[in-house]
Amino acid sequence: MHTAHKIMKVFVTRRIPQEGMKILSQSGVCKVSLWDSDEPVPREELLKGVAGAHGLLCLLSDKIDTEVLHAAGPNLKVISTLSVGFDHMAMDEIKKRGVRVGYTPDVLTDATAELTVALLLATARRLPEGVLEVKNGGWSTWKPLWLCGYGLLGSTVGVIGLGRIGMAIARRLKPFGVKRLLYSGRTAKSYASDVEGEYVPLDTLLSECDFVVVSCALTPETQGLCNKAFFSKMKNNAVFINTSRGAVVNQEDLYQALTTGQIACAGLDVTTPEPLPTDHPLLTLKNCVVLPHIGSATYSTRGIMAELSANNLLAGLQGTDMPSELKF
Ligand code: NDP
Numbered sequence: 001m002h003t004a005h006k007i008m009k010v011f012v013t014r015r016i017p018q019e020g021m022k023i024l025s026q027s028g029v030c031k032v033s034l035w036d037s038d039e040p041v042p043r044e045e046l047l048k049g050v051a052g053a054h055g056l057l058c059l060l061s062d063k064i065d066t067e068v069l070h071a072a073g074p075n076l077k078v079i080s081t082l083s084v085g086f087d088h089m090a091m092d093e094i095k096k097r098g099v100r101v102g103y104t105p106d107v108l109t110d111a112t113a114e115l116t117v118a119l120l121l122a123t124a125r126r127l128p129e130g131v132l133e134v135k136n137g138g139w140s141t142w143k144p145l146w147l148c149g150y151g152l153l154g155s156t157v158g159v160i161g162l163g164r165i166g167m168a169i170a171r172r173l174k175p176f177g178v179k180r181l182l183y184s185g186r187t188a189k190s191y192a193s194d195v196e197g198e199y200v201p202l203d204t205l206l207s208e209c210d211f212v213v214v215s216c217a218l219t220p221e222t223q224g225l226c227n228k229a230f231f232s233k234m235k236n237n238a239v240f241i242n243t244s245r246g247a248v249v250n251q252e253d254l255y256q257a258l259t260t261g262q263i264a265c266a267g268l269d270v271t272t273p274e275p276l277p278t279d280h281p282l283l284t285l286k287n288c289v290v291l292p293h294i295g296s297a298t299y300s301t302r303g304i305m306a307e308l309s310a311n312n313l314l315a316g317l318q319g320t321d322m323p324s325e326l327k328f
Helices: 018-026 041-051 065-074 091-096 109-124 127-136 164-176 190-195 202-208 227-233 251-259 299-319
Strands: 009-010 030-036 055-058 080-081 100-102 157-159 180-184 197-199 211-214 239-242 263-268 288-290
Touching: 009 018, 009 299, 018 030, 018 299, 030 299, 041 065, 041 263, 055 299, 080 299, 100 299, 109 127, 109 164, 109 197, 109 211, 109 239, 109 263, 127 164, 157 202, 164 180, 164 190, 164 211, 180 202, 190 197, 202 227, 227 251, 251 263
Parallel strands: 009 030, 009 055, 055 080, 080 100, 157 180, 157 211, 180 197, 211 239, 239 263, 263 288
Antiparallel strands: none
């Protein structure tokens, strides 16, 4: 005689790559209900969909707060997010309820670091401006002083938050001829020696760097970290890049810094809110390059993220070891 397994209920808040859906549907462990769209699930539908669920597979655009946890009810065993960031989830409340959390570190590190380098070069070398000039007839001839920007050779680069992604960014930037690599964070990292990284106070990093790259997690401490005081310590010819989370930056202060010549230019892959309204002041600036949060967006990375988040979810449902469990 075999034990009859109870089929558990899972809610998936978005259409995700088929690699992940296949794992869930073939598991025989759960019945999946899916918000079958590329657009975010409306709040009411999320609350409805999650009711009675044992597992929730969510995205960084879903706010997982007390209300959602309450709507899910006591069945909920596991939340698996298709992201490495977890600032969209009320971790205290999740912990209180004994719900396990899966996330997707490592597998998106290379893609995100690569995008960060692309954004840095695009911003510093003014690629979007140049592309526009070609299309709109602004390209009259080769001009010695036209569309000049900043290069990495001989520069000092600062990484705020030398974690997995920060380190992968540093490794990629070094071969461009970076002279010094500074980093700041809560603690010095032994692995920083691989990139000859120097652990310095934030103020030192800001005053000495030609490129400032933000790759820390969004926490109460880092929220609004890049504000007026922050930008005022940077060099006037410095390039600012943020691929962490939008809320790390005070966007009004960034706008001021960019329009007053406090800093040279900025590249952002993340904003508040997302999407950034098309009439947002930052979008009127030639020296600000904004991307739509595409750090991890390669076909293969997204497939692997979907796979990992599905496997995390299944492990959470079955009470086994997760491939990537968030310990908090
Ligand atoms: P890690 O946890 O490996 O790194 C996070 C880093 O943040 C750590 O090195 C930590 O430094 C640092 N940090 C935390 N608190 C502070 C602080 N107060 N001041 C300075 N640094 C701090 O995470 P990952 O590298 O994997 O990911 C980093 C972030 O990147 C994610 O949280 C996510 O928000 C974002 N991300 C964005 C993507 C995109 O598409 N643009 C894609 C993937 C991730 P310390 O150890 O010293 O505390």
